[in-house]
Amino acid sequence: TKFGANKTWLQIQGVWELCKEDTGREIFALKVGVTVLLMSLLILLEAPYQVFGSNILWAILTAILVFEDTVGATFNRGFNRAVGTLVAGILAILVAETALSCGHVAEPIIIGLSMFMIAVITSYMKMWPALVQYEYGFRVALLTYCLIIVSDYRIGNPIRTMIDRLYSIAIGGMMSVLVNVSIFPMWAGDQLHKELVNDFYSVSDSLEGFSFHYYRSKNLLCFFFDCKAKSAKWEPPHGKFMHISYPWSQYEKVGAVLRRCAYEVMTLHSIVHAEIQVPYKLRVGLQSEVQEASNQAAEVVRMLGRDISCMQWSLKDSHIKRLHNSVKRLQSSMSFQYSSMLTSAFESPTDNSSNSFANISHIIYHVPYQREMEEELECYHEITGKQLRRLYSWPPREADAFEEDSEKNIKMSTAILSLANFASSLMEFVARVDHLVEAVEKLSKMAKFKSDEGL
């Protein structure tokens, strides 16, 4: 089966491409390896083992459990584990001492009930929406509590267990953080910054050339921004982001506004590539205005992206004004086209004229990169595209016996709809670009970007 072999070969190539593209994965794996190796020295070498004893095992476990891909996430997890252990440990010691003083019979009852209570409280709290981010901390707290109070009951000396556990966790956690920061550190903030700038460029490219790169799963991207921004908040000032309390949450907001712009670009694409289109006559008439408006919009988006990338603010009001003017020109020339189209439709209601109009409006415009584009896009766009195509070939499925007259009207109104739809999407896009400008301006102020005015 040559086909099967070929497919396997393509799959292997795909995996290899993925490997080459994302070296982060290899670096992460090697870093975990180094951490574990360093921790294993503590137990394999004679000298440290003499000092720490076999309880140092917990340090290895901590290092493994705390190690995450970015610095921020590791800090966050380490913090959760440390605080959870500390609080639960102190509580466990207090309860253990109390239980001990209550006598032989009451002790196991008190211990059992306290475990029940702590389990209920921590589980209840970690389900709260506001506390979900500390889920790991609550889990660790419950674990630690059970561990210490049980080992107190069976082995005795809860304070010793507690101290052992605390310094093991401290050693493990610190080693994780140290390796994470010192060997090729991956900062969540850097990733967020880079991704945001890339997204700006993609939207701009895709608008200008009407070529398509951007659209991986949007929900995934939203999750990415959310998750990285959360981690980035835990990171100390570093690299380009030396400013204390850097506004990472504003990145999320800018990302959300940008995503809405991207949706609009997707809609524009669907309309442009729909099978039944704006009548040729109209399209040619508006060509230059559409081109100019979308070029202006693309330029503003690209400038914003470059500004974020360079951490400066150079967008002038004149750019936005030029964009607005180009949209106004588009709109006025559109209404001119309307008038002429409709006047002609009404002035000569002979069969001949209306037929030629219907013919033009039904020309299926050959789009050379239709197929290529379709392969590139995923679910959302595919469905939208289909729907739009169906929309413009409305009525679908069953073709009823409509009167000739209303049939003509419907064809005309479909053509108007298609044009109106495109123009309104473009204007909507420009309106969203305004929002984008506002969001980035706010970011530039919060993050203290360099301003051109100072130069």
Place this chain on the structure above:
Amino acid sequence: TKFGANKTWLQIQGVWELCKEDTGREIFALKVGVTVLLMSLLILLEAPYQVFGSNILWAILTAILVFEDTVGATFNRGFNRAVGTLVAGILAILVAETALSCGHVAEPIIIGLSMFMIAVITSYMKMWPALVQYEYGFRVALLTYCLIIVSDYRIGNPIRTMIDRLYSIAIGGMMSVLVNVSIFPMWAGDQLHKELVNDFYSVSDSLEGFSFHYYRSKNLLCFFFDCKAKSAKWEPPHGKFMHISYPWSQYEKVGAVLRRCAYEVMTLHSIVHAEIQVPYKLRVGLQSEVQEASNQAAEVVRMLGRDISCMQWSLKDSHIKRLHNSVKRLQSSMSFQYSSMLTSAFESPTDNSSNSFANISHIIYHVPYQREMEEELECYHEITGKQLRRLYSWPPREADAFEEDSEKNIKMSTAILSLANFASSLMEFVARVDHLVEAVEKLSKMAKFKSDEGL
């Protein structure tokens, strides 16, 4: 500060409402408590302690770590932990025996390097997109490997450690699953089913009464569906879902199509509630057609929801046909309105007529529940609404000196745009309902819903 106290009081009320509304959280917390209590008996009572020894501590830890809110998620986690432990344990014993036979000097080197290798391999694999769902399994495998191989080196007898660990994990895991299934079980499948049906009803209600309930964060909802469907796949047949390999993934797909319908409803709302609207004359002329089309669409959506809820398939082709016909009527009466509007605009180009037209088109329609609605909606809708309002009051910000003539044209085209936009959104919605019907029909076949035809 009375205002502050009032606010606090409102917050407390809000928390209490949330508590009452979602009893799942309390049940979950109590179940965790019961599990921990049962596990603690194993160590607090004398008889089981004599049998198992202090290693049974691991059973408590496992029970805590494995316990998740739904049955499916608990199964999944238990499976990950069991397989991870088993594979890593066997590997660790093999390596330990090999290392032992290599002599005194080589042993720690082999152990250290093997830990490094395992760390790198598991970390690399868990970063693969396809394997991310087994992340916990890889983590447990690494932990277990380190634990067993280190305790072999320092304490000896790795097989004993391995067996202790295995049966502790088996006991803990089984106890978690048992409690989860026997006390008020929360099935991810049930939750998914219920949420989907509710979403159908919300979309339908919101379309019919143009009232707004649906819109919590869409991305959250997407994540919810994704997550629950994943868990549901792990659940054994239960309750209404006795059919083996029940098509949970199709639920995800139906949910995605439904979400697209909901977006379209949101767009319709924005247009209806935009400040500058379709001219009154036009709106009244189309009122009954719009009402009928949206009622028909709402009815189809509600029927689909009821069908899923009752696990039957009762939608007839006639329903869909009726919906399509009502949209056709809307479209033809819309094109009629166009004609008359434009004819009047062209036939009497006196200042008087055009002024009255502009006046009508600029009436800001008072929407009584505008404010209430705005409070209910979150981010996405708010921004969309603003944008649309801005769109229809285009050109924004700076009002240039346009010629009178083109000014008139722009106003007219804005009115056309607004109407065309509404109609095209409604048609788009109906096109999406077609997709919805297809998706639900596929679900009904896959899930072997009862068919009306058999009755």
